[in-house]
Amino acid sequence: LETLTEKETTVTTYDALNTMLGTRGRIFAVDFLCRRMVRGQRVPRKMVCRIGVGGPNSLFFHGPRNLVLVWDVQAKGYRWIPVEGLRRLKVDGGDWTEITQPTPMPPDYNPNDDGP
Numbered sequence: 005l006e007t008l009t010e011k012e013t014t015v016t017t018y019d020a021l022n023t024m025l026g027t028r029g030r031i032f033a034v035d036f037l038c039r040r041m042v043r044g045q046r047v048p049r050k051m052v053c054r055i056g057v058g059g060p061n062s063l064f065f066h067g068p069r070n071l072v073l074v075w076d077v078q079a080k081g082y083r084w085i086p087v088e089g090l091r092r093l094k095v096d097g098g099d100w101t102e103i104t105q106p107t108p109m110p111p112d113y114n115p116n117d118d119g120p
Contacts, residue, residue, distance in 0.1 A: 071087065
């Protein structure tokens with residue numbers, strides 16, 4: 005999986021998802037919009053989290069629903085992040101990277117598959 009370079013300040017949703025899945029257990033921060041609505045608007049949320057807490061065979065991306073499973077470090081529990089709600093990403097203590105919207109995911113995209 006490709007990851008963000010230090011010089012990139014804006015990336016696509018697809019690249020941000022690959023970066024999140026490529027952290028392999030390292031802690032990262034994400035700024036996103038929840039699917040939950042309050043007064044007709046989606047709720048913004050920041051989370052410090054990591055992927056890979058459940059072990060190497062855990063499902064981290066639910067393609068049909070466009071959700072990423074993460075471990076919320078502060079709440080100490082699993083949470084789902086909607087891919088279409090991603091706004092900013094911070095990995096390895098770097099600067100916040102803005103995520104452009106929208107980027108449709110390829111219909112057959114599944115980062116859980118290692119390929120043939």
